[in-house]
Amino acid sequence: xxxxxQMEGPVTxxxxxxxxxxxxxxxxxxxxxxxxxxxxxxxxxxLLKATKADDKGSNKGFEATYRKETTSFHLxxxxxxxxxxxxxxCALRIQGAQKLVFGQGTRLTINP
Amino acid sequence: xxxxxxxxxxxxxxxxxxxxxxxxxxxxxxxLFWYRQTMxxxxxxxxxxxxxxxxxxxxxxxxxxxxxxxxASFSTLKIxxxxxxxxxxxxCASTSRTSxxxxxxxxxxxxxxxxx
Numbered sequence: 536x537x538x539x540x541q542m543e544g545p546v547t548x549x550x551x552x553x554x555x556x557x558x559x560x561x562x563x564x565x566x567x568x569x570x571x572x573x574x575x576x577x578x579x580x581x582l583l584k585a586t587k588a589d590d591k592g593s594n595k596g597f598e599a600t601y602r603k604e605t606t607s608f609h610l611x612x613x614x615x616x617x618x619x620x621x622x623x624x625c626a627l628r629i630q631g632a633q634k635l636v637f638g639q640g641t642r643l644t645i646n647p
Numbered sequence: 648x649x650x651x652x653x654x655x656x657x658x659x660x661x662x663x664x665x666x667x668x669x670x671x672x673x674x675x676x677x678x679l680f681w682y683r684q685t686m687x688x689x690x691x692x693x694x695x696x697x698x699x700x701x702x703x704x705x706x707x708x709x710x711x712x713x714x715x716x717x718x719a720s721f722s723t724l725k726i727x728x729x730x731x732x733x734x735x736x737x738x739c740a741s742t743s744r745t746s747x748x749x750x751x752x753x754x755x756x757x758x759x760x761x762x763x
Contacts, residue, residue, distance in 0.1 A: 640689055
């Protein structure tokens, strides 16, 4: 079946540290890949996406590259801020489908 | 523009009571999704609609759960009777095939349900 696996949290970093949150997937065909972010008390928001192999999605200093050979879509940021504290979800959507399949989420806390 | 609107934001009820959660999608969106979020199971898709018609309800946990979409601007998720294990945050999301990015689902703020 289709599934997404994220690194387990919680992740705690100091401000200005480098961030990586790992995400790997299993899917039939060629899925689109997404990172969503959930700030405390809010719904999920799309952070970035990539729709084909080798595409790089980027937004707000975050980046992720669609790696078909390793079936991965790791999220990175060079220098995190306290305001980046949130829960991050990796997700996929199979071509032709409307459903998103989410990973379990990774809680990130950034300390000043 | 208003985003996805959900009500109530918080609901506390007793076991056995009927609970109705409400959602107003973004105007013009023709897909609506209901999700449930818990610590144990993460984010689960319960059901989704296209043009007010249920397309996939395979995530609905059991017959106690039902969802309707009587028109393009309103949907309900009902639990009857409610049980403590239904305690969770329920999210509604919408999207459109005709929008600039059909991949992006827009989420509401969620309803936090507590069943005592």
